[in-house]
Amino acid sequence: MARRTITVHHVRAVLRGAERRGVDTVPLLRGAEIPPLLLGDDRARVSVPQFARLFRELYRATQDEFLGLGSAVSRPGTFAMMCQASLGCRDLGAAVQRGVTFYGLFPGGPDLVLERRGDEAVFGVRSDLEQDYFLAECLVIIWHRLCSWLIGRRIPLRWAEFGHPPPPHRDEYALLFGCPVRFGAGRTGAGFATHWLDAPLVRDEEALDEMLRRAPFELLTRREYGTTVAEQVRRTLARSLRSSPRLPSLGEVAARLAVSPATLRRRLAEESTSYQQLKDAVRRDAAIAGLAEGHEPIADLAARLGFSEDTAFHRAFRRWTGTTPGAYRISRGGLG
Known part of the structure; x- marks a missing residue:
């Protein structure tokens, strides 16, 4: 895939x-x-x-779990100790609060907060981390995915907000967080239904040890659980591309998801994307992976991705990345 x-x-x-x-x-x-x-x-x-x-x-x-992005060093092993301290809690809410308390013990550490507002819970990041908003964003992503891992179910986010102006890559955020996003807020954080805080933890120490061997990067990059419509469409397209250069039409994908084409368009629009954007993204990512990780001839790669002519592939790749497939591969020291 x-x-x-x-x-x-x-x-x-x-x-x-x-x-x-x-x-x-x-x-x-x-x-x-x-x-x-x-x-x-x-x-x-x-x-x-x-x-x-x-x-x-x-x-x-x-030698810093925050990679030098924070105002203080987070020594290797800190995240693991926080997870160990939280694992024995009775439910997710207690585990998150224990984690917030744990990081609050470190001078210069992240100022994390968990709030309950009626039927909504908010996890946020305050303090000088906003000076480097990428770290604040990473912390929200890691905590969201860690919480989902702890209870064995993906927690749907209702919204995510960021304490900085919209960046040039703002279109990436809705897909990354799987929810509506807004910028220029008072802090970086995300909201979800409060009832998730009552969910029991389902992981044991053996599972935690296995997860920690890949954390925190695995939590940052793991694929979502396919619960958003965009993820379901993307997964369908990527699976199809493995077996055929012809990608299914919007109508065919809608039929596979048991909805009408109009409903699929509307739901994708609600998630700030479209079928064409997802189709382009799947082809773009497959092209970059093919050029970066292998030595497949460019003409063969273009055909495998459904381009009838090399020139069409070159135009598309330049539109996606600003360079040609050959230049991209040569810049990596690969084959042209």
């Missing part, structure tokens, strides 16, 4: 902490097989494995 790709804006953001510490990030980028010149193009994207390698390179270089 074609995996998502990651915008270069997030690559730049994750490097900021190391750069502020005076770390030479060029070797780290090369270790992750990300061409440093790629960072100069706002339309560039990298594959999930490339971003994973960069994350690990930064972790080793900074």
Whole structure:
């Protein structure tokens, strides 16, 4: 299945902490097989494995779970101890509150908050983390997915808000968080139904040990549970692309999801996307993954992705990334 790709804006953001510490990030980028010149193009994207390698390179270089993005170092093992402390709680609400209390013990640590407002719960990040909003966003994502993991069910978010103006890659947010988003708020956070806080924890220490071997990066990049309409459509398209270059039409996808085409269009619009955007994203991500991870001839890759002519693939790839397939592969030291 074609995996998502990651915008270069997030690559730049994750490097900021190391750069502020005076770390030479060029070797780290090369270790992750990300061409440093790629960072100069706002339309560039990298594959999930490339971003994973960069994350690990930064972790080793900074010895900080916050990768130098916070005002204080979070020593390796802090997140694991928080998870261990929360695992024995009676329900999710108690586990989250214990985690909030745990991080509140560290001077300069993240100022996390859990609030109950009637039928809605809000998890948020306050304090100077807003100076580096990428870290605040990562904390909300990690906590949301950790909570979903703890109870064995994805918690649907009602909304997410961010304490900064809309960034150039604002269109990424609705898909990333799976809910309506807004910018320029007083803080970064997300809301969900309060009843989820009463859910019992279903994980044990053995499962936690397994999760921690991949955390926190696995929590940042894991695919959602397919509960949003956009994720269901994307999953259907990606599965189809594995077996045939012809992607199903909107009507065919609607039939598979047992809804009318008009309903599918409306629901995708409510999630701030469209069928055409998702189809382009699936092809784009498959193209980037093919160029970044393999040595498949470009003509064969174009045909596999459903392009009848190489020139059409080149035009589409330039529109998606700002460069040509050949230039992208050469920049990685691959085959043209």
